[in-house]
Amino acid sequence: xxxxxxxxxxxxxxxxxxxxxxxxxxxxxxxxxxxxxxxxxxxxxxxxxxxxxxxxxxxxxxxxxxxxxxxxxxxxxxxxxxxxxxxxxxxxxxxxxxxxxxxxxxxxxxxxxxxxxxxxxxxxxxxxxxxxxxxxxxxxxxxxxxxxxxxxxxxxxxxxxxxxxxxxxxxxxxxxxxxxxxxxxxxxxxxxxxxxxxxxxxxxxxxxxxxxxxxxxxxxxxxxxxxxxxxxxxxxxxxxxxxxxxxxxxxxxxxxxxxxxxxxxxxxxxxxxxxxxxxxxxxxxxxxxxxxxxxxxxxxxxxxxxxxxxxxxxxxxxxxxxxxxxxxxxxxxxxxxxxxxxxxxxxxxxxxxxx
Amino acid sequence: xxxxxxxxxxxxxxxxxxxxxxxxxxxxxxxxxxxxxxxxxxxxxxxxxxxxxxxxxxxxxxxxxxxxxxxxxxxxxxxxxxxxxxxxxxxxxxxxxxxxxxxxxxxxxxxxxxxxxxxxxxxxxxxxxxxxxxxxxxxxxxxxxxxxxxxxxxxxxxxxxxxxxxxxxxxxxxxxxxxxxxxxxxxxxxxxxxxxxxxxxxxxxxxxxxxxxxxxxxxxxxxxxxxxxxxxxxxxxxxxxxxxxxxxxxxxxxxxxxxxxxxxxxxxxxxxxxxxxxxxxxxxxxxxxxxxxxxxxxxxxxxxxxxxxxxxxxxxxxxxxxxxxxxxxxxxxxxxxxxxxxxxxxxxxxxxxxx
DNA sequence: ACTGTAATAATTACCGATAACTATAAATCA
DNA sequence: TGATTTATAGTTATCGGTAATTATTACAGT
Numbered sequence: 148x149x150x151x152x153x154x155x156x157x158x159x160x161x162x163x164x165x166x167x168x169x170x171x172x173x174x175x176x177x178x179x180x181x182x183x184x185x186x187x188x189x190x191x192x193x194x195x196x197x198x199x200x201x202x203x204x205x206x207x208x209x210x211x212x213x214x215x216x217x218x219x220x221x222x223x224x225x226x227x228x229x230x231x232x233x234x235x236x237x238x239x240x241x242x243x244x245x246x247x248x249x250x251x252x253x254x255x256x257x258x259x260x261x262x263x264x265x266x267x268x269x270x271x272x273x274x275x276x277x278x279x280x281x282x283x284x285x286x287x288x289x290x291x292x293x294x295x296x297x298x299x300x301x302x303x304x305x306x307x308x309x310x311x312x313x314x315x316x317x318x319x320x321x322x323x324x325x326x327x328x329x330x331x332x333x334x335x336x337x338x339x340x341x342x343x344x345x346x347x348x349x350x351x352x353x354x355x356x357x358x359x360x361x362x363x364x365x366x367x368x369x370x371x372x373x374x375x376x377x378x379x380x381x382x383x384x385x386x387x388x389x390x391x392x393x394x395x396x397x398x399x400x401x402x403x404x405x406x407x408x409x410x411x412x413x414x415x416x417x418x419x420x421x422x423x424x425x426x427x428x429x430x431x432x433x434x435x436x437x438x439x440x441x442x443x444x445x446x447x448x449x450x451x452x453x454x455x456x457x458x459x460x461x462x463x464x465x466x467x468x469x470x471x472x473x474x475x476x477x478x479x480x481x482x483x484x485x486x487x488x489x490x491x492x493x494x495x496x497x498x499x500x501x502x
Numbered sequence: 503x504x505x506x507x508x509x510x511x512x513x514x515x516x517x518x519x520x521x522x523x524x525x526x527x528x529x530x531x532x533x534x535x536x537x538x539x540x541x542x543x544x545x546x547x548x549x550x551x552x553x554x555x556x557x558x559x560x561x562x563x564x565x566x567x568x569x570x571x572x573x574x575x576x577x578x579x580x581x582x583x584x585x586x587x588x589x590x591x592x593x594x595x596x597x598x599x600x601x602x603x604x605x606x607x608x609x610x611x612x613x614x615x616x617x618x619x620x621x622x623x624x625x626x627x628x629x630x631x632x633x634x635x636x637x638x639x640x641x642x643x644x645x646x647x648x649x650x651x652x653x654x655x656x657x658x659x660x661x662x663x664x665x666x667x668x669x670x671x672x673x674x675x676x677x678x679x680x681x682x683x684x685x686x687x688x689x690x691x692x693x694x695x696x697x698x699x700x701x702x703x704x705x706x707x708x709x710x711x712x713x714x715x716x717x718x719x720x721x722x723x724x725x726x727x728x729x730x731x732x733x734x735x736x737x738x739x740x741x742x743x744x745x746x747x748x749x750x751x752x753x754x755x756x757x758x759x760x761x762x763x764x765x766x767x768x769x770x771x772x773x774x775x776x777x778x779x780x781x782x783x784x785x786x787x788x789x790x791x792x793x794x795x796x797x798x799x800x801x802x803x804x805x806x807x808x809x810x811x812x813x814x815x816x817x818x819x820x821x822x823x824x825x826x827x828x829x830x831x832x833x834x835x836x837x838x839x840x841x842x843x844x845x846x847x848x849x850x851x852x853x854x855x856x857x
Numbered sequence: 858a859c860t861g862t863a864a865t866a867a868t869t870a871c872c873g874a875t876a877a878c879t880a881t882a883a884a885t886c887a
Numbered sequence: 888t889g890a891t892t893t894a895t896a897g898t899t900a901t902c903g904g905t906a907a908t909t910a911t912t913a914c915a916g917t
Binding site for chain 1: 506551552553554555556558559564565566573574575576577580581583584587596597598599600601615617618619620644730731763770789790792793794795
């Protein structure tokens with residue numbers, strides 16, 4: 148039931164003042180080596196643990212970074228978080244992970260809570276529901292560094308880390324075309340979210356550059372940001388729908404791996420061969436992409452690297468003197484991982500890069 | 503560049519003292535409603551945000567819980583974390599997620615860091631490397647509530663939440679036997695880790711109770727706690743090894759879904775039918791279990807529920823008056839999810855329960 | 858008019874640490 | 888020897904709140 152030892156305890160026992168002890172521990176030059184040694188010895192013996200809260204109050208720094216993600220139990224975000232941590236922990240920062248569950252209201256509550264506990268910065272990916280970013284502006288106005296990643300707001304002036312979704316989509320669709328596909332369907336996400344818009348544009352441009360006409364009936368919109376099981380079911384439905392029309396696709400580019408899993412399942416139950424009759428490419432390179440049969444080609448976003456970048460941007464900003472810092476925009480090029488679902492004569496490529 | 507407003511700013515503007523403002527905000531009975539209203543109005547207008555660090559210093563409570571997991575980007579742990587958060591956030595606690603990467607040294611550093619930032623409690627799953635638990639005792643000695651889950655230490659006197667691994671294994675193996683398997687292999691984890699020991703015992707007892715002799719050659723040990731891709735490869739190797747002997751199994755119970763994925767891949771490439779010739783059951787009910795072909799039967803551990811329990815145990819402990827609290831041990835029964843890999847005439851069961 | 862008692866608000870100490878400013882002694886110099 | 892460094896450590900204010908204690912009113916009762 149012993150309570151924690153403080154500097155006062157040590158000072159009293161040593162017959163010196165608190166500040167002497169404090170300075171001894173901080174290796175202040177004006178403290179004799181004899182005193183320093185005495186202090187350090189006693190500190191060890193009394194098992195003294197500095198109270199960071201007191202230091203935080205004094206210095207105005209909490210050494211805590213708030214991380215807001217729509218959901219932490221998705222591979223994508225978990226991996227980004229790990230990437231952030233790798234970078235910032237080296238400089239003594241801890242992370243508080245918060246989940247918005249895609250809800251604007253929760254997101255705002257979280258922001259308030261984080262500001263209240265005096266985080267030194269916030270790294271966030273915005274909830275899909277969110278269309279107004281005034282709450283994020285609030286963070287900036289309080290002089291708290293804000294880094295956005297992946298799902299960044301439209302008009303927020305701050306540093307960001309995004310994946311080059313346009314390129315990812317362009318490369319994926321180009322690859323399908325090279326494999327001989329001429330009627331490529333696209334399962335796209337909600338259009339107000341930039342990443343899905345970019346992927347759509349990549350898809351459209353790839354078609355255009357290869358002189359393939361766009362068939363609007365082959366483009367299906369879906370809310371892709373929920374429970375994996377639900378998206379998978381949706382993928383099945385959408386695929387069945389696609390194959391009920393008279394112009395059936397010979398390729399599918401899905402903005403979500405999970406929807407692509409549904410496509411594979413739907414086609415398999417229709418006894419349509421993948422990739423001979425229909426090629427499929429997903430997005431995110433989820434672990435299951437390598438597990439499903441046939442292996443799903445997918446676009447790897449280098450999630451951990453995204454996290455690394457976000458962490459680095461944060462450190463840059465806090466370590467630069469106020470006023471002189473300029474926001475930076477980092478764009479990370481994704482990599483197309485080719486598996487059987489889009490390439491018939493391929494040795495299985497399970498291994499993902501930098502997952 | 504405006505800096506944060508404090509109680510002092512409000513007090514000055516209102517011509518009252520800081521404590522009056524403080525008490526007005528805390529709805530103290532001895533403050534007139536007029537003053538309270540004036541304070542609250544000004545607080546709104548000046549966009550005052552209470553400084554939690556100051557409160558934490560004063561109260562000795564940080565409202566932060568440290569969570570230590572071997573790795574946060576695994577579905578299992580991510581889901582437990584979500585479960586913890588669901589429960590504790592309601593009472594105003596925030597989580598700091600830390601990853602030990604299975605290394606004892608990192609684990610100890612994390613514990614020191616968490617104690618230093620004055621967390622109100624620690625919820626942890628111990629690293630596989632860890633065999634000496636003195637660092638966890640340190641937490642307890644500092645009167646910081648400690649809850650262990652899943653991988654609990656052997657001799658630590660504290661509250662715990664574990665899955666009934668014995669039952670999970672027993673049920674799985676019994677099911678294999680009911681399906682007609684007589685030679686059931688077991689891919690087990692490191693024996694010094696209790697969960698793997700329990701699963702082994704469940705396996706052995708299920709065999710015994712069905713009068714099936716144990717064949718030591720069918721039990722293979724593997725380090726199951728690393729990168730999914732690596733475990734999968736190991737699963738392939740182990741399975742190939744099993745099928746090189748002259749007594750080949752007709753069933754495999756794997757302590758890891760990922761190793762089981764490897765088994766499936768190995769058997770498929772040998773053109774051995776699953777489940778007609780060999781039935782397979784994994785452990786953890788990873789999302790990919792429902793994706794792989796055939797669907798992998800697996801033991802669902804109700805991870806979110808584990809998290810809920812851990813959070814509840816923590817709250818119980820902090821909310822009980824000191825000295826009167828008794829440690830509790832919660833055991834959660836897992837559920838066997840049956841899919842095609844162990845049951846030939848089954849409608850696919852993709853949906854997991856309470857993932 | 859004078860004391861007693863609410864009602865309300867101001868003082869003050871404190872949480873644990875840091876840092877600027879002072880103070881004290883011994884040591885050095887003119 | 889007296890003045891001035893130098894080395895070392897003590898004082899005190901501060902971070903932003905909370906809470907116990909004390910002070911100031913206003914009003915009631917006699």
